[in-house]
Amino acid sequence: MNFKDQREKFRSKAISAKEAVKEAMQKIKNDNLNIFINDFETQALKQADYIDNNFEKFKNTPLSGVPIAHKDIFCTNGLKTTCGSKMLENFVPPYDSTVIKNCNEAGSIMVAKTNMDEFAMGSSNETSYFGAVSNPWNSDLVPGGSSGGAAACVAADITSISTGTDTGGSIRQPAALCGVTGLKPTYGLVSRWGMIAFCSSMDQAGPFSRDAFGCAALLDAMASYDEKDSTCSKRIEKNFESLLTENFGSLKIGVIKNIDSLGINTDVMQSYETSKSVLTGLGHKLKEVDFSELSSGICSYYVIAPAECSSNLSRFDGVKYGYRASNQKDISNLYMETRSEGFGDEVKKRILIGTHVLSAGFYDAYYLQAQKVRRMIKNKFESIFKDVDLIFMPTTLDQAFEKNRKDSDPNRMYKEDLLTIPANLAGLPAISFPNGFKNSLPVGGQFVGNYFSEDLLLATTHKIQEVTDWHKMTP
Amino acid sequence: MDKIELKNLLFLARINADEKEHPEIIKKLQNTFNLIDEMQDLDLSDLEPLNNPLELNNVSRKDENNNRNKKKEFLDNSPESDDDYFTVPKIIE
Structure with a gap:
């Protein structure tokens, strides 16, 4: 229903x-x-x-x-x-x-x-x-x-x-x-x-x-x-x-120029093309827009999201709430074992990536560069929305x-x-x-x-x- | 990334991994960095970094008692507590 x-x-x-x-x-x-x-x-x-x-x-x-x-x-x-x-x-x-x-x-x-x-x-x-x-x-x-x-x-x-x-x-x-x-x-x-x-x-x-x-x-x-x-x-x-x-x-609806070069499968592209005719049938106008920066977003995301994740998930240490590894004799092992046993592989991987991109020596090359890519994507959207709805x-x-x-x-x-x-x-x-x-x-x-x-x-x-x-x- | 760098990284993140697993972890991390590194070719020297999509405003509240003392609930959620305290292994010998 x-x-x-x-x-x-x-x-x-x-x-x-x-x-x-x-x-x-x-x-x-x-x-x-x-x-x-x-x-x-x-x-x-x-x-x-x-x-x-x-x-x-x-x-x-x-x-x-x-x-x-x-x-x-x-x-x-x-x-x-x-x-x-x-x-x-x-x-x-x-x-x-x-x-x-x-x-x-x-x-x-x-x-x-x-x-x-x-x-x-x-x-x-x-x-x-x-x-x-x-x-x-x-x-x-x-x-x-x-x-x-x-x-x-x-x-x-x-x-x-x-x-x-x-x-x-x-x-x-x-x-x-x-x-x-x-x-x-x-x-x-x-x-x-x-x-x-x-x-x-x-x-x-x-x-x-x-x-x-x-x-x-x-x-x-x-x-x-x-x-x-x-x-x-x-x-x-x-x-x-x-x-x-x-x-x-x-x-005025923007459609991205050369979007088919991004690896979208044929069936998805066919549906996309059909939908474009539905939009024009409803009286909307399609306008091609350039968004060649789009694919860089993924690089920026896989730096910024793990960076913030490594910071946010540092709170899970087995002390105040959540899982705690048993029989740990000192506080350092308590943290290490709790986090190793409590998190799954994908989460641990992202914590490690985030810790790496925020560490001294890598911060500028990764975290700062990713934030600049983020600015570039935002600027591009703002420029596109001056022209389309x-x-x-x-x-x-x-x-x-x-x-x-x-x-x-x-x-x-x-x-x-x-x-x-x-x-x-x-x-x-x-x-x-x-x-x-x-x-x-x-x-x-x-x-x-x-x-x-x-x-x-x-x-x-x-x-x-x-x-x-x-x-x-x-x- | 080599084994020494990985050991340092694991320590910073407070995560343990068996040494036998280290080559596989390095491979997985390297694979992700290969994806991320595609952005290194972009010249963005004229752009300011963006850390939040919207303009942030300071939010303040009145300094008054809101009766939100939930000490018991919070202590009940801890893996181990004693009276009014969270319990952890001995820190100082």
Whole structure:
């Protein structure tokens, strides 16, 4: 069921919140794709009772009576938050993250926490300590990552909305590979308070749903100014759901010159070309733009993200919370063994890269140079947005791929994020939506917009989804 | 990267790895640096580094008691605690 219908059923009293939760819980129990790390039936039923008993209060909130699954990166008061890691296997936060608090207040009911790559580091959901997630369209394939569980949850029709986070494409790439819609907001639109940090200058939470409508409603709930996050923006409040039907007129949409030279596979390119005709059919104008700097983004990202990760993850030392290695006789060994046993290989690799690029002697050549590349990418976007309203491109180079591919070529896995990373470096909003179907698998396309143009991204996607059916296809 | 550099790096990051695994770790790191090094050819001398995409403003709060003392919850989350303290192996002999 899509989000709009699910919410309407609650609002019209066709179904109670409790019945909706029971339906979702049944699907969670039948899940054989390893989508979830924990479910919270008792708490969910209690919360559903509360919402049913206060129908008047919740009947017009953005997410009234709708079950939701949250990525297991958001701290939940009194409920385990693992971040996909052995390090936090038994961590029970004493507070709710702002995203959780906002979604609760908006009338949603958390039924489960979704699986993810460990500390959000991965593009296939295979680095999770709790095992890989399978793609709902084909269980031999990956769902993408790092928010693979969240995307699979919506694709498998378990909940109609879920939350994710996107540091280098971790919402948009799994959205593309699972055939759902996912939005990475402008950096600072959604509070990061209580969201376990990976790369603080790029991490941003956002919504998943089958369509732009669900994403708009969930974003209305998630976004709020929060003084507890010093990077949270004091922007003008917008109601994204009501702006979905806003007429933004004929748009000038930028398409990147020679994008086919970046190694995008033929099927993805074909879907991209078809979508371009849909855009012109809707009255938009396409304009070729030069973005030859795009592919340098990946170099910058794989310096800056590991650098910030090595700093952020230094807090995991086995003393105040999280995993502790047993029988250590001195403090130095306690740190070393705790971190060696508690982190998985991909996380350790990124900590080592980050430590290296920040160390004396390498700082200028790597970290400073990467920050200059970041400036170059941001400048380029700013110059392009003087001329066009949105940029349109494929979300990924490939469709969903086989599990275990990372072992054969890790750099190919990193390059999966080639088209998503630039928006994170610049802090821009971007939305991925299903824009084709090849080899019995979905394909994703994405719009990147100027700062705080989520209304335009959502409304443009909504218009496409009014005349196409790719977002309605189910596994 | 050689074995001595890797040992130093592992120590800085407080991560242990069996010496038998060192050649494989070096290979994996080198592989990533090969990808990253593609940016070294760019002449960006006229650009300022960018460390955050948006302009940051100072956020201050009123200096008042917000009753957020959660000492017990925080201590309960620690692998080992004693009374009001986190417990660690002896540091000073």
